[in-house]
Amino acid sequence: QAEGLIFEVGTPDTTGVDLPKPKNRTGRLGGVARKKGTGLPGLSEPQAVRHYMRLSQKNYAIDLGLFPLGSCTMKHNPRLNEKLARLPGFADIHPLQPQATVQGALELIDELAAWLKTLTGMPAVAMSPKAGAHGEFCGMMAIRQALIARGEGETRKRVLVPASAHGTNPATxxxxxxxxxxxxxxxxxxxxxxxLREKLQTSDDIAGIMLTNPNTCGLFESDIREIADLIHEAGGYFYCDGANFNAIVGRVRPGDLGVDAMHINLHKTFSTPHGGGGPGSGPTVLSEALAPYAPVPFVVKDEDGVFRLVEDMEGDASESFGRMVAFHGQMGMFVRALTYILSHGADGLKQASEDAVLNANYIQSRLKSVMTPAFDGYCMHEALFSDAFTAEGIETIDIAKSLIDEGYHPMTMYFPLVVHGAMLIEPTESESKAELDRFCDSLESIARRAAQGDETLKGAPYLAPMRRLDETKAARKPVLKWVEPNADSVAAE
Amino acid sequence: QAEGLIFEVGTPDTTGVDLPKPKNRTGRLGGVARKKGTGLPGLSEPQAVRHYMRLSQKNYAIDLGLFPLGSCTMKHNPRLNEKLARLPGFADIHPLQPQATVQGALELIDELAAWLKTLTGMPAVAMSPKAGAHGEFCGMMAIRQALIARGEGETRKRVLVPASAHGTNPATxxxxxxxxxxxxxxxxxxxxxxxLREKLQTSDDIAGIMLTNPNTCGLFESDIREIADLIHEAGGYFYCDGANFNAIVGRVRPGDLGVDAMHINLHKTFSTPHGGGGPGSGPTVLSEALAPYAPVPFVVKDEDGVFRLVEDMEGDASESFGRMVAFHGQMGMFVRALTYILSHGADGLKQASEDAVLNANYIQSRLKSVMTPAFDGYCMHEALFSDAFTAEGIETIDIAKSLIDEGYHPMTMYFPLVVHGAMLIEPTESESKAELDRFCDSLESIARRAAQGDETLKGAPYLAPMRRLDETKAARKPVLKWVEPNADSVAAE
Amino acid sequence: MLDVIGAKSVDEFYADVPEAARLKGTIEGLPNYQGELAVERHLSKLAAKNRSASSGPFFVGAGAYQHHVPATVDMIIQRSEFLTTYTPYQPEIAQGTLQTLFEFQTQVAAMTAMDVANASMYDGSTACAEAAIMATRVTRRKKVILSGGLHPHYAAATKMVCEAQGFEVVQLPAAIDDENALADAVDDATACVIGQSPNVFGTVTDLSKSAEAAHDKGALLVSVFTEAVSLGLVTPPGEMGADIAVGEGQSIGNGLNFGGPYVGLFACTQKLVRQMPGRLCGETEDADGKRGFVLTLSTREQHIRRDKATSNICTNSGLCALAFTAHMTLLGGKGLEQMALLNHEAACDLADALDAIDGVEILTPRFFNEFAFRTPMDAEAVLAMLDEAGVVGGVRASRLFPDGHMGDVILCAATECTTPEDIAAYAAALKEII
Amino acid sequence: MLDVIGAKSVDEFYADVPEAARLKGTIEGLPNYQGELAVERHLSKLAAKNRSASSGPFFVGAGAYQHHVPATVDMIIQRSEFLTTYTPYQPEIAQGTLQTLFEFQTQVAAMTAMDVANASMYDGSTACAEAAIMATRVTRRKKVILSGGLHPHYAAATKMVCEAQGFEVVQLPAAIDDENALADAVDDATACVIGQSPNVFGTVTDLSKSAEAAHDKGALLVSVFTEAVSLGLVTPPGEMGADIAVGEGQSIGNGLNFGGPYVGLFACTQKLVRQMPGRLCGETEDADGKRGFVLTLSTREQHIRRDKATSNICTNSGLCALAFTAHMTLLGGKGLEQMALLNHEAACDLADALDAIDGVEILTPRFFNEFAFRTPMDAEAVLAMLDEAGVVGGVRASRLFPDGHMGDVILCAATECTTPEDIAAYAAALKEII
Incomplete structure (x- = not known):
């Protein structure tokens, strides 16, 4: 059933919030007052609750089933994370209150930082980046600053990026x-x-390389050490996109691979929930070479055991490339990630990575006879298939949408771009074998129908809250907000 | 989609709880050890979450829409209640820890008690009853004890109960x-x-009367004062079933009507959530005449401002009829109810009652031309219809189940018993006029179809998670727990 | 809306209220509306005046227990669809509640090793009282015998209910260990004997002998527990020949909540099922033949049978039962056993530590996670001094047995929440005091 | 599972890892697994070392604000279906998220009085930086001018981003009230001027003149706010002629959280929409012709356009945006105005109370809910003494402007959470100190 927009449900004279009555004084505004009200309607508390409850039921979520989005690591989000992030001592503290009154918060940041450094084998970490792409930005800014410090800021401008990279890499x-x-x-x-060798030999303008490892094909870059060495020899730095860190935590330390900077998606690897598109958190570990250029603010522990925020670009931070955001990063996500990390421990994190890889290989094995694996051999934590097995006219999107009718969220479609009609499946470690089998059964049956050219796939989904949506229409003449129906014609009268 | 039972999903060697490993010592058990394990399966945390999420989506709830169950007062449950009930100072205190360490809890009970006494105009309240029926039990036990104290415990055994009463009344x-x-x-x-007069004149064995007011027909007993006087003259006591208190809070005090005892459903009138069948809470207010017989424990405030629990039947409690439960009643519900009461205040509670009555009368007015009101005139907070308007073959249950397909929970059916095919509709004060109109439109259209004898109504619901369930089959050979399939036949082999 | 109704004001709807009883304006003596923020402040202040169990070493048991409930459980019971729904009288749109009740019943039956369980009672004490009444109904006898180890609150609640209906209640004298007392007391007039294991002093007892003696006389054994976690380790009612098993389920899934809401567990043998009080959920099919669940055997209940009903209970502890079943689903049999072992081991460690103090005498001969001990001083004074040292040391036995000459006895419990540091703090403080 | 795969152990899957980099056993220097209870204890201890804003009189603002968020909002964002879902790339099973984003965009556009808004940024500061870059893209110019009242963190973040891309940033000197400074500074090379109202000192300013001056030179006005509640009362960006409006949305629906996660608001005029960074949700129809919502104009975005994208942002603040929109839905325009008035009135009362103290000078000429004042002593010392008196009195200006010669200035804020008692406590303590 369709749920109306709040603008269709609410009325402007309603408010669902219990506030005392103001006295309507505007004495000190100096006349800089809003002329026209917002016109926004309010909903009573029961109306609002129902609106969001009903809407929520139109969403799929990990809490409802497997969410096999490759490169997104949709794993189980423990509720302990949520509970602890809501402790008033974390949720109700101000970023600018005196540091003596937030020692526990600073200690938590320091403790999480220590885990991230140890797990990656890197000497430093910048905690303030707010998401993965923001972490990439942090790492690349550190590289930029290091080049400037070397006096090569203007000459080294070229960054190598594989064709299979996430779009954020070139954009960053x-x-x-x-x-x-x-x-x-x-x-x-x-x-x-x-x-690669060719590109490195021909010039001295190389700033660095941005590489995802395990890469977006779900494979470990076997030449990684050599790549790092080549880049370093060419005078550049090695940025590693950490989106797929979940495959290797506890098995490999990026620091041992020659990485200079890598962001860590706390909202992927360390289970902070994706929330329908954020908030994320992208702490970025840095090598010895890049550490001096880390952004402010950061936490240091003084000899007397007191935690201190370095906020200004002086002293410890005199070489910092600057400030990325107001305040100290995603504290709420730090609490959740540390909760997850402590709950797992060094042993549990390793086990989780191994299970994630095991699960992906299981899926690849179960489906390789009916679908087309993009590459031979084992995969890491995600299995990649091309659309070669489908009959003409049946596309990746048809397979994806048909999965919806089977009760699953589709896999990642058409990415990486280097594989035709790519289908990238990442089950994560959260799934039981029984669940994987059910998923494989469903996908197998769809794949057979796709191979036979079953046209009904093209109409899918049939059982979802909505049928296929017209994205072209949305983009042609974008409607980006609700407008009172006939507002124009009324105005014209 | 069907969701398997946990016994079909889980495995006996799984546990989803993170506990340290025990050392397997049973040193002080003295050998009184369990021989055979429970055999119960465990689910991993993600499995368990999904199981309950999926199941939850098969439920209807107030948070999803109007819930017009007459006599049940399904009103909006504010989330502030839930938040405050979870404060560690309420949720994490033990009923037997030293009283000096729970002064805030005792004060809260005392504060809520004061509200209940003032709102009802009664001098005393027993807080420990755990639900409405338990409150009835409390009130009737107080009456019994008062009769014993008068030396009439063995002679006065007859209690008058109207035919329209809730089943709990005679059972209690x-x-x-x-x-x-x-x-x-x-x-x-x-x-x-x-x-009534006849019954009272003919004998001197009257213990009392149990009356619901407003009664289960949704009407105020206009002769209530006279009834009270008659009962008192006959030497009996007046128990009032408070299930419908929501109609009159702030407009009438039961104490002014001659009531001797009345339970208050905190889970109806004061918005503590029903939780799929409890927990409820049924504090019972008592008149001067019954107050001395209140059950233990109760809270008193000493002159020095210290709150004290009276737990033993001595001193203040020497005439108490006894103890109804372990500990002090439904603390969790007290917090929620007090939160609601304070949020509304004396003015808001009165307004809520008036709105509840207004909404019911609006529904009655809107539907009276297509359905058959059971009685003429205004109703209180619920509108009662008989099935007189339906064509032959169409029953109340068909109308109720058809409402499900319109996105609503059915009204109360076949109760009170005194009206044929009764439909008892209680919208509560939570609903907006727009919501009431939508509901009336739906019911109106069903009623028209019922009047025309539309046979499709008999198949409803069509759009619910399940079609009509076979209750007869369930009762014939009851299956009350899951049993391993073929366990018997395997055993027999 | 008044226009549609044809009324001038809401006052008209209240015309049936006797003139003298109509309140003018708002009710006197009560404050008006307060905003959410003000209410939150007020309640928070009250909460802050209480000392929460988790804020320090805490050893109070005797019918309610501090346990760790996984965060997932609270998330589940806060789902709107569970929290804000009614008794599942419309099964087509209540399968969520119904299926979880069916799972709950299955779990309780398995844990107690009984044939069938109902969908919950208010709490353990009222379940005990209902069991006594049920036994009189089954046996058509009028005498109920209570063990000296039965929790005094349970005994009081049971006594009150039974006597109201004219039944005789025999309360055996308080005793830490009275294994054979019930067997000795049962006679031909007895409807049931009610024993408890672990009992209020923590003593675990095999009630098989009481069961045999009772059955010989045509009476029933009602077996009670207040600590549901014990079912993971201790001989369960069904293995001792109980006819009815009742107990408190708070320990699984539910917080301390100052005594409520809790969840009463009620199980019995197959042949007694139609005499059970309370709601039952049963399996059936819908019109399409799909498996589904409904409330069933409601001809036992008050809304159908009125004055002939097995009980007046209707609203019970639905949401607490859901918390119980969600926690049990996470635990599984394996986790329950593990949790029970951790409890037992913590209690053993506690007993060892206290036993080593001069003047302390452990009184409970066999226990699961709680026990009684004697101090050389007045128990109330000892607890007050422990409190000053930051340790909530337990309950003085005299609070539960005011006439029991137990002024020097303390009841204490340990659970999986008890740390070695907690135990050390207790022992150190107690040693200091006595 | 290994059998099906045909592998002997998981080690085989890691064969591509260079031998030297393969870790043996578990990683060194880190503890192993801990149970939920132990983790909860550890984190709770850390939390207890922090002083929460609600625990006493609290007056810190300057970019993050203590507000009352209705309990309903947290319930909504904790719904599994919102909390644990991904970016709505599969709109058929993500209408819940998409529709709320559409509602969010509409609300933000209405509140800022701008034509269109996006589906959120990380926070206000990064939104500000993105606005500057967007202005350079729109105007094809390379100079960005920052007001002296812009929050220094916003200025720093903007400066860093702009300079990385080779743009010139002109930072005007810190000034409590510099209404005309932007208008004076703008020139033909300017891409945009960035003003803030209320600014970091709390001063509210009509930026219309700056807008006119900028437009005259072919530049844009970016209007910034850090206190979204001010939009209920103060002249909004759209009424001042802003081309781009950015700000922090934390005040609505989101807690303080020590600085994050917050939610950046980003709105602009219709004609700039295709130059916007970030996600946009738009209306469309499904195959049956039913209204639905999808992410749209993604040709601006990095996953399609890669190095030609308007920004690299993908994951943004979805759930914080939901909290914002849920709170706004409850407030409505009426509630927002009411809340804004309460904030302003509390700040007026605070200013009156402090102004009455000898030696205190209120520096902010016009304000919404925060202002700067001068003390006759070092601000850091004053705040430390206030702290001892239980009052968190604000932020010393020198923390935000280390080189600004503002050692005696304190920035303080009042909100609807500020009680008369809080204000009295502040005034009494301050009077005592100076």
Whole structure:
């Protein structure tokens, strides 16, 4: 059943919030007062509750079933995280209240930072980035600042980015004033070393490389050490996109692979919930070479055991590339991530990664006879298929939408771009074998129908709250907010 | 989609709870050890979350829409109640920890008690009853004890109960050792005064009367004062069932009507959520005459401002009829109810009652042309219809189940018993006019179809998670727990 | 809306109220409306005056227990669809509630090792009282015998209910360990004997002998527990021949809440099922033949049978039962056993630590997670001094047995929440005091 | 499972990892698994070391504000279906998220009086930086001018981003009230001027003149706010001629959270919509012709446009935006205005109370709910002494402007949470100190 917009349900004279009556004094505003009200309607508390309850039931969520979005690591979100993030000692403290009154908060940031540094084998971490892409920005800014410090800020502008990279990689590089140079994948889904060597030999304008590892094909870059060495020899830095860190936590430390900077998606690897698109959190670990350029603010522990915020670009932070955000980063996400990390421990985190990889390989094995694996051999924590197995006319999107009718969220579609009609499946460690089997059964049956050219797939989903939505229409003449119906014609009268 | 039972989903070697490993010592058990395990399966945390999430979506709830169950007062449950009930200072205190460490809890009970006494105009309240029926039990036990104190415990055994009463009334009377004598309703839905006078004149074995007011026909007993006087003159006591208190809070005090005892459903009138069948809470107010017999424990405030629990039947409690439960009643519900009461205040509670009555009368007015009101004139907070308007073959249940397909919970069906095919509709004060109109539109259209004998109504619901369930089959050979399939036949092999 | 109704004001709807009883204006002596913020402040202040169990070493048991409930459980019971729904009288739109009740019944039956369980009672004490009444109904006898180890609150509630209906209640003298007393007391007039294990002093007892003796005389055994976690380790009612098992389920899924709401567990043998009080959920099919669940055997209940009903209970502890079943679903049999072991081990450690103090005498011979001990001083004074040392040391036995000459006895409990540091703090403080 | 895969152990899956980088056993220097109870204890201890804003009189503002969020809002964002879902890339099963984003965009547009708003940014400061970059893109110019009243954190974040891309940033000197400074500074090379009202000192300013001056030179006005509640009372960006409006939405629906997660609001004029960063939700129809919502104009975004994208932002503040929209839905325009008035009135009362103290000078000429004042002593010392008296009195201006010669200035805020008692406590303590 359709749920009306709040603007259709509410009335302007309603408010669902219990506030005392103001006295209507505006004495000190100096006349800088709003002329026209917002015109926004209010809903009573029961109306509002029902509105959001009904809407929520139109969403799919991890709490309802498997969410196999490759490169997004949709794992179980423990409720202990939510509970602890709501402790008043974390949720109800102000970023600018005196540091003596927030020692527990600073200690928590320091403790989480220590975990992240140890798990990655890196000496420093910037905690303030607010999401993965923001962490990329942090890492690339640190590289930029290091180049400036070397006096090569103006000469080294070229950043190598594989064709299979997340779109954020090239976008970030450009935002930092770099120029993007694309490198190709080889036939086994990894960096084309020949081309890489070529690009590095021909010039001395290399700022660095941005590489995802495990990469977006779900494969570990086997030449990773050599890539790092080549980049370093060429005078550049190695940025690693940490989106797929969940495959290797506790098995490999990026610091041992020659990485100079890597963001960590707390909302992927460490289970802070995605919330329908955020908030995320993207702490970025830095190598010895980049550590001096970390952004402010950061926490240091003084010898007397007192935690201190370094907020100004002086002293410990005199070489910092600057400030990325107001305040200290995503505290609410830090609490959740640390809760998850402590609950798992060094042993549990390793186990989780291994289970994630095991689950992905299980899916790949179960489906390889009916679908087309993009590459031979084992995968890491996600299994990648091309659309080669489908009959003409049946596309990846049809398979994805048909999964909805089976009660599942679709996998990642058409990414990475290097594989035709890509389907990237990441089950994560949260799933039981029984659940994986049910999922494989469903996908297997859809895949068979796709191979046979079953046209009904093209109409899917049939059982979802809505049928396929017309995205072209939405973009053609965008309607981005609600407008009173006939408001124009009324005005014209 | 069907959701399996946990016994079908889980496995016996799984546990979803993170506990340290025990050392397997059973040193002080003295051998009184369990021989056979429970055999119960465990679910991992993600499995358990999904199981309950999916199941929850098969429920209707107030938070999803209007819930017009007559005599049940399904009103909006503010979330502030839930938040405050979870404060560790209320949720995490033990009923037997030293009283000096729970002064805030005792003060809260005392504060809520003061509200209940003032709102009802009664001098005393027993806080420990755990639900409405338990409150009835409390009130009738107080009456029994008062009669014993008068030396009439063995002679006065007869309790008058109207035919329209809730089933708990006669059941409770019997549980207190009384005998039930039914009195009829008159043609305008109220107590038949002639019959009442007759019953009171003929004997001196009257213990009291149990009356619901407003009564279950949704009407105020206009002769209430006279009834009280007659009962008192006959040497009996007046128990008032407070299930419908929501109609009159702030407009009438039961104490002014001659009531001797009345339970208050905190889970109806004061918005503590019903929780799918409890927990409730049924504090019972008592008149001067019954106050000395109140059950232990209760809270008193000493002159030095210290709150004290009277737990033993001595001193203040020497005439108490005894103890009804372990500990002090439904603290969690007290917090919620007081939150609601304070949020509304004396003015807001009165307004709520008036709105509840207004809403019911609006529904009655809107529907009276297509349905058959059971009685003429205004109703209180619920509108009662008979099935006289339906064509032959269409029953109340068909109308109720058809409402489900319109997105509503059905009204109360076939109760009170004194009206044929009764439909008792209680909208409460939570609903907006727009919501009431939508509901009336739906019911109106169903009523028209019922009048025309539309046979499709008999198949409803069509759109619910399940079609009509076979209650006869369930009762014939009851299956009350899950049993391993073929467990018997395997055992027999 | 008044226009549609044809009324001038809401006053007209109240015309049937006797003139003298109509209140003018708002009710006197009560404050008006307060905003959410003000209410939150007020309640928070009251809450802050109480000392929460988790704020320090805490050893109070005797019918309610501090346990760790996974955060997931609270999330589940806060789902609007569970929290804000009614008794599932319309099963087509209440399968969520009904299926969880069916799961609850199955779990309780398995844990107690009984045939069937109902969908919950108010709490353990009222379940005990109902069991006594049910036994009189089953046996058509009028005498109920209560063990000296039965929790005094349970005994009081049971006594009150039974006597109201004219039944005789025999209360055996308070005793830490009275294994054979019930067997000795039962006679041909007895409807049931009510024993408890672990009892209020923590003593675990195999009630099989009481069951045999009772059955020999045509009476029933009602077996009571106040600590549901014990079912993971201790001989359950069904293994001792109980006819009815009742107990408090608070320990699983539910917080301390100053005594309520809790959840009463009620189970019995198959042949007694139609004499049970309370709601029952049963399996059936819908019109399409799909498996579903409904409330069933309601001909036992007050809304159908009125004065002939098995009980007057209707609203019970639905949401607390859901919390119980969600926690049990996470635990599973394996987790329950693990939790029970942790409880027992903590209590053993506590007993060892206290036993080592001169002047302390552990009185409970066999226990699960709580026990009684004697101090050389007045128990109330000892507890007050412990309190000053930051330790909530337990309950003085004299609070539960005011006439029991137990002024020097303390009841204390340990659970999986009890840390070695807590135990050390207790022992150190107690040693200091006595 | 390994059998199906045909692998002997999980080690095989890690064969591509260079031998030297393979860790043996678990990683060194880190503890293993802890149970839920132990983790809860540890985190609770850390939390207890912090002083929460609600625990006493609290007057810190300057970019984050203590407000009362109705309990309903937290219930809504804790719904599993909102909390644990992903970016709504599959609109058929994400209408819940999408429709609320559409409602959010409409609310933000109405509140700022702008044509369109996006589906949120990380926070106010990053929204400000993105606005500057967007202005350079729109105007193809390279100079950005920052007001002296812009929050220093916003200025720093903007400066950093702009300079990385080679743009010039002109930072005007810190000034409590510099109404005309932006108008004076704008020139033909300017991409945008960035003003703030209420500014970091609390001063409310009509930026219309700056808008006119900017437009005359072909530049844009970016109007910033850090206190979203002010939009209920103060002249909004759209009424001052802003081309882009950005701000912090934390005050509505979101707690203090020590600085994050917050929610950046971003709105602009219709003609700039295709230059906007961030996600946008738009209306469309499904195959049956039913109204529905999808993410749209994604050709601006990095996952389609890669290095040509308007921004690299993808994950934003979805759930915080939901909290914002839920709170706003409850408030409505009427409630927002009411809340804004309560804030203003509390701040007026605070200013009156402090102004009455000898030696205190209120510096902010016009304000909404926060202002700066001068003390006759070092501000840090004053705040420390206030702290001892139980009052968190505000932020010293020198923390935000280390080089600003503002050692004796305190920034303080009052909200609807501020009680008369809080104000009295502040005034009494301050009087005592100076």
């Amino acid at each position: 590089a450009v935002q930092c004033g770099f120029v993007v140079d694309e490198i190709k994948a080889n036939e086994i889904g990894r960096v084309n070393m020949e081309q | 009377a019997v549980q207190c050792g009384f005998v039930v004598d039914e009195i009829k309703a008159n043609e305008i839905g109220r107590v038949n005064m002639e019959q």
